[in-house]
Amino acid sequence: HQVVGTISRGEEACQTIEETLAEVALMDIRLAGPLDGISTAKLIQSRFDIPFVFLTAVADVKKGSGPTDRWPFVNKPVREEELQLAI
16 A cells, blocks of 8 residues: 555545545544544545545544444554554
8 A cells, every 4th residue: 555645634635535546544533623534534435435444542432332333443553464454
């Protein structure tokens, strides 16, 4: 995989995906600006058919507990083998 950018705001993520035609998005649940990672993922999924993997340090996010249920997530610090499995 090739990294096409490191973005901190949801609006920038949408633009970057459109410009680069990214094949997968790795996204933190917490982003700068008005859009969090979950809102950004929903927006991007409505426009592009790409998978997401959430990277998060949020301790209370667990499988089956809410809005991240439709996407896999990996807790920080990220281990490469966990990330590869999630992708």
